[in-house]
Amino acid sequence: MRFSWDAFLARYGPLARLIARPLARPPATADDLVQEALLALHEALTREPGCFADEEHARNYFLRALRNQAGKVLRRAGREQPLGDELAADDPDALELRLVRERHELVARCLDELAAPDRELLTRRLLEGHTLQRIADERGVPRSTLHEREQALLAHLRQRCARLENRPEAAR
Amino acid sequence: MKPEPTHDDALAPERLARLAERAEHDPSASAELDFLADLAAGLELTRARQAAPARPPAPRFLVRPWLPAAAASLLFLLALGAWLLRDDRHTDQRFAAREAPPYLASELRGAEAPSGFAAAMEPYTRGDWPAARTGLEACLAERPEHGPTRFYLAVVCDQLGDLARAEELYRGATASPDTLLAGHARLRLAQLLVERGDLGGARAELERLVESVGELAPSARALLETLGER
Helix, strand or coil: CCCCHHHHHHHHHHHHHHHHHHHCCCCCCHHHHHHHHHHHHHHHHHHCCCCCCCHHHHHHHHHHHHHHHHHHHHHHHHHHCCCCCCCCCCCHHHHHHHHHHHHHHHHHHHHHCCCHHHHHHHHHHHCCCCCHHHHHHHHCCCHHHHHHHHHHHHHHHHHHHHHHCCCHHHHC | CCCCCCCCCCCCHHHHHHHHHHCCCCHHHHHHHHHHHHHHHHHHHHHHHHHCCCCCCCCCCCCCCCHHHHHHHHHHHHHHHHHHCCCCCCCHHHHHHCCCCCCCCCCCCCCCCCCCHHHHHHHHHHCCHHHHHHHHHHHHHHCCCCHHHHHHHHHHHHHHCCHHHHHHHHHHHHHCCCCCCHHHHHHHHHHHHHHCCCHHHHHHHHHHHHHHCCCCHHHHHHHHHHHHCC
């Protein structure tokens, strides 16, 4: 499998940071964990360039390395301190990156169609890692109402993105 | 007290970590993980656009239509000249063997990092090694104990061919056992020592990596086997 680092990071970097955020313990930051997982993937690809059949396998390896690394950091923290809180069309890498970016443009278009409070809800949940309870308290609404809204938004976005990409689940 | 996420809190990071685990053998979980990854990236894009200052309208008639083409031609000629005059007596082969690892630049670097670290790593991501070196040397002077600064400065010196400085920095990075990058520093140090002809030193570093039984042990073992053939 040919591998595009830029495309891979553009696609999975934000999600990896979200997963890493609650797992990081000082002195390591969430970014340190993600970077370490990235180094592990880089090392695996350097050792055996064809070791991943497709991007999905590379993604699984990357996220597994992230979880393993977080486990190490947690164990170490437990011993040491209490837990605290553009592009040429004939370049395949560039093409891969362009496809990922196009997908993100499409998702961003769907997000732009949402009402500002809905977009803010998803931003706080997926980029800042805020809990539903915290947002519910701030907005003065029941957590269950917010949870239903979030589920409805995710279902809507799944269907909207699928329709724009002409995928079969759009018909459901 | 921070409430625990409930079982249906699909976006809780702990839940996403379990989804990533399930995605390894469950295609529907894999598709859901990709959807959420794209959603997170789309949200970052939207947020970045909202945060970007509005661009002033471009002044009209200021740039002649032929000017970009002329500038591009000039840049091409300069680049061609630089390429023809480059000194690559000992570079290409070694770079292929020990290229710089990619760096995920982000705003999340915490208070531990020196103040100029994020700015210093920008040229690194572009492969502008001299600029990255200047920035990282300043960072190291500010925070000598910051492991990532030492490691990436070593990588930069390595790329620039300053092997003595790279060796010193890699050794420094391996000496701090709590540094997440210590293993990678040791592996790269061993590769550098091979290049400098210190096969005994390289073996010693690789054996320590093999003994650590960490993720880098297979790479160290493979390199040890290669060294055994010399």
